[in-house]
Amino acid sequence: MSKSTFVLLAGLLAGLGSTLWTWQQLRAERDANAALQVRLSEFEHRAEPVASPAPPVASPTPEGDITPRATRIVAGVQPAPAPIAQQGDFMSRQRQLMKIPEYREAMRDAQRQHIESAFRELPRILNLTPERATAVFDLMADQAIHNIDLQAQRTASKEDGRAYARAADEQSRKDDAELQKLLGASNMSRLQEFRDTFGSRVEVNTLRNELGSGPDAMRDDQYESMLGVVYAEQQRMNRELLELYATAPPGAPRSYDSGRTELALAANRRIVESARSILAPEQLATVENLYRRQRLQMETQNTMIRLQAEAATREAREAGRN
Numbered sequence: 001m002s003k004s005t006f007v008l009l010a011g012l013l014a015g016l017g018s019t020l021w022t023w024q025q026l027r028a029e030r031d032a033n034a035a036l037q038v039r040l041s042e043f044e045h046r047a048e049p050v051a052s053p054a055p056p057v058a059s060p061t062p063e064g065d066i067t068p069r070a071t072r073i074v075a076g077v078q079p080a081p082a083p084i085a086q087q088g089d090f091m092s093r094q095r096q097l098m099k100i101p102e103y104r105e106a107m108r109d110a111q112r113q114h115i116e117s118a119f120r121e122l123p124r125i126l127n128l129t130p131e132r133a134t135a136v137f138d139l140m141a142d143q144a145i146h147n148i149d150l151q152a153q154r155t156a157s158k159e160d161g162r163a164y165a166r167a168a169d170e171q172s173r174k175d176d177a178e179l180q181k182l183l184g185a186s187n188m189s190r191l192q193e194f195r196d197t198f199g200s201r202v203e204v205n206t207l208r209n210e211l212g213s214g215p216d217a218m219r220d221d222q223y224e225s226m227l228g229v230v231y232a233e234q235q236r237m238n239r240e241l242l243e244l245y246a247t248a249p250p251g252a253p254r255s256y257d258s259g260r261t262e263l264a265l266a267a268n269r270r271i272v273e274s275a276r277s278i279l280a281p282e283q284l285a286t287v288e289n290l291y292r293r294q295r296l297q298m299e300t301q302n303t304m305i306r307l308q309a310e311a312a313t314r315e316a317r318e319a320g321r322n
Helices: 023-046 084-097 101-118 122-126 130-152 158-183 185-196 198-211 220-247 252-275 281-321
Strands: none
Touching (some): 101 130, 122 185, 130 158, 158 185, 220 252, 252 281
16 A cells, blocks of 8 residues: 655645646645644754755655545655655745746646546536536636645745644635535535545555456456455554654654655555455455565665665765864
């Protein structure tokens, strides 16, 4: 499963320069990120200052990934979190760019395109007409732009973290009120259920795609059973990661990937065990191979991050002696 959901340390807009946000990504991480902002800021300021390591050659930063993987549990290769100063520089540039009408319009168009792709199942689940589905996706794109504006106004201070949490909560209520007005109370409840299971649906769709459309294709009944398994593991890992953040010592964010990887791999193993009673042996072997590749990716990435941090520390100490 993808661990992009839990890249709360990286700053939610860190990768937006090369890739784009989706509406779901903003909603999926906003509350948890705001709740932990104060503690993470304290970690960052209390940690021993070292030179910032160069990012490894890897996939785009997950917090800017245009696919809806921010709600998934385990990810492949990803670069180390950007220092707060770099995040501030990016947000400053982003604020200026969003003042340019052409850029703002292009950003909104990109959001609209990716939202429709990410939520392509939603019209069927909510039984929406094409016209109503268009209106819903248009509204989500507008809300995405408002949330990008909100994110770009943030700084790294503790007080700003608290203010952002309040503003994010207010924006969330406003967004939901607008959607309920368009969808009605019944469909709004179904939309909330879809949101809650969105990351799990993405994960199970990944497994379904891995199995292909041949004789080993995942049946609809298997899909629903796997959705329940993955959702339960997602909720468990949410709790475990929050505990990991809450109990981590000062400076922990710089070495957080190791603990996160251990939890992710444990979740993957439990999913495989539960899948034995759901999938056929041939299907199970394919799923096990997928998670094996993910494990190797995560272990390699953690090694790269560790070596980068060690090199940066050595360089900082040598510079201090000169």
